Amino acid sequence: MKRKVYAIILASGKGERADSKVPKQFIEISGKTIIEHTIDAFEKNELTDEIFILIEPSYREFIEKILLQNRYSKVSKILYGGTTRRESSFNGVNEVPEADAKILIHDAARPLVSDPVITNCIKALDSNDAVNTAIPATDTIIRINSFNYIDNIPDRSFMMQSQTPQAFRSSLIKTAHSLAQKDNNETLTDDCGLIVRYGLADVFIVKGDTMNIKITYAQDIYLAQKLFELRSQN
Ligand code: CTP
Ligand code: MG
Numbered sequence: 001m002k003r004k005v006y007a008i009i010l011a012s013g014k015g016e017r018a019d020s021k022v023p024k025q026f027i028e029i030s031g032k033t034i035i036e037h038t039i040d041a042f043e044k045n046e047l048t049d050e051i052f053i054l055i056e057p058s059y060r061e062f063i064e065k066i067l068l069q070n071r072y073s074k075v076s077k078i079l080y081g082g083t084t085r086r087e088s089s090f091n092g093v094n095e096v097p098e099a100d101a102k103i104l105i106h107d108a109a110r111p112l113v114s115d116p117v118i119t120n121c122i123k124a125l126d127s128n129d130a131v132n133t134a135i136p137a138t139d140t141i142i143r144i145n146s147f148n149y150i151d152n153i154p155d156r157s158f159m160m161q162s163q164t165p166q167a168f169r170s171s172l173i174k175t176a177h178s179l180a181q182k183d184n185n186e187t188l189t190d191d192c193g194l195i196v197r198y199g200l201a202d203v204f205i206v207k208g209d210t211m212n213i214k215i216t217y218a219q220d221i222y223l224a225q226k227l228f229e230l231r232s233q234n
Pocket of ligand 1: 010013016017054082084086109110214215216
């Protein structure tokens, strides 16, 4: 039987580092808001069944207007996020009813996610319970100590930059999040981090995409705009 595929889009952040009037996911680039580009990617993906969107409550009207305008057929839940990304993700994951569904968790701030990357994550869940998309690190990564000196320099050939989507069997990611709820360590920044911390599964790597940038700083908004232009030329 086909396992149901849910895409959880995290759009409940404030975007403090981007320093814009509205959170970055609601800024317009290339004809629509960043979050619309992100939703479009999953709406168009043939293997995705349902989409949940996590937002901050004060953006409810805003998002409802966007949904009406676009007539998305897969967006089935608008949910409220928490004060951290982990809480937002927890709130989304807990709304998936099935234990063996496939869940993709994705940053709203990555509007350039490609269809093959989404499909590859979903397919990788046929033989893995946890999947991370990643690209080879381009900068050398240095580990530092608390005195601001280099501690060590890991071999770059083994270093990768983690992206989203990250994809999981629903029962596994629910277990990870319930363990994290009882833990007051908030140093991890993503969902695969929870799987690794609690040693719950091997996390398989799917090849990511250098275009799939996360809009973090104001300059990334310009960069994303250019990348959309580039993509429309191909
Ligand atoms: N996110 C979320 N809920 C939070 C924090 C983050 O849903 N409480 C989402 C963001 O909306 C974003 C994704 O998680 O799509 C990645 O987080 P990040 O890039 O850190 O976004 P922000 O937290 O909004 O930005 P900043 O850290 O600069 O404030
Ligand atoms: Mg953040």
